[in-house]
Amino acid sequence: MKRTVPLVLTFIVGMYPIFAFFVPHRIVSDLNDRLDTWLIIVAAFALPLGAVNVFMMNFSKISQRKKGWPYSLVILAGLVVMGAIGIAGAYRQDSIAQFQYLFQNIVSPLQSTMFSLLAFYVASAAYRAFRARNVDAAILLVAAIVVMFGRIPFGDMLTHGSMTPLSEWLMTIPNTAAQRGIIIGAALGAASMSIRIILGIERTYLGSGKD
């Protein structure tokens, strides 16, 4: 029963949008619209689920004094403080301002700093690891240099305006060809996984598999 009901539900809600796509009748599409609305509500439940998961994982790390537990303490403090003020914002106008203040003065600078550090790591990693060891690596290296020059005005100044068009060509033709392969492959994978879930072949989402 514990497995059959979810499997039947998954089959119905998975098949119905496909059915509605091919049967554009008002009654069919009305129910499909309702399913879309439910989907937004179900998706919203993913947020508290994620918060509970983060809380449990980090709480157990702290209680067992695992390596790096002080970081978990910081995560939990952030989760509790931001969460509490955010929820209070639904009832108190001044909490919205407090949330905005914390976001703009703590979360925003921290995340920007993390992202900015990439420039330093990229420079260091490029110097140490980006070598033309063979023909493939040499092609990649030349393409990277062209694109990097193409992303800055200095490249055009050096080459009388020919670096931007060359970089755009690389992005538009060879890059697009590769990206299409990746996107089509990923889409086919997602479609086949969806079919497996709808038909009940893929059941890992149900949990451990023990009834």
Place this chain on the structure above:
Amino acid sequence: MNLKSMLYIDRRIIYLLVSIGALIPIITPIGLPVMPTKPVAALFDAIEKMGPEDVVIVSFDYGPSSEPELNPMAEAILRHLFTRKIKVVVMALFPLGGNEEAKKELSKIVGEFDLRYGVDYINLGYKEGAQAVMKRMAVSIPDVFPTDADGKSTQGMPIMDRARNYRDVALVVSLATGIIGEYWANLVNAQFGVDVSVGCTAVSAPKYYAYLRAGQMMSLLGGLKGASEYEKLVGDEYPAIRQTYEQPQEKKISATTGMDVQSIVHVIIIAFIVFGNAIYFMTRKEGGK
């Protein structure tokens, strides 16, 4: 010091050079010229053809980590839209700060124009469930957003009567980090035929070229370069916007100034790559002997 030891140069020296390269253009902007590219000009041209009767959705689908690249983009596009008196519906689908970015950018830009909330623009706030939200908006935008970002009812707001569903929307501009921009292209454009433009970080720009070439996106603004190109386009066309960008406080944080920093840092990285490879080949030759 032999050549091989140069390959293992202390990384702090590299960090120091990158820091100096980033700081110099901030202290004394160079003002390198920016040349707009076709994917960016396509958005500018599309907005130029619109007027006060049109509705554009601007979706803030990014968080603070992408601020340096996407905030200048958001500012240039919002300034352009408001100058053209186009109705703007702002929303957010990115959970980690999309709504906060939208609020911040709106509070900054709205003051520069004579605009009425709920009539000329609205901030619908964040809604969880990206694809589900996009799909449901095709039926009814007010149903998906019964309240705005501050919890006020959207019912009765004049702008919502003009933005009932995608049929009323002339263009969607998604400022995106991650996959949400792709959803706008492969779901909203492909299924509902709405024009979609994506502004993204430079690192995620390559994947969007596939959608651009397929016609699922009508334009693409990639990273700080895309933002600086848009700043140039609006600045050249509208002197009032150019004056805004020439104010010292605004100039310091504009994408055009950011491009000076990016230029120097890119040149430093390229120099390191070339230098590293030169030493690599020289030491390999010595090893061969």
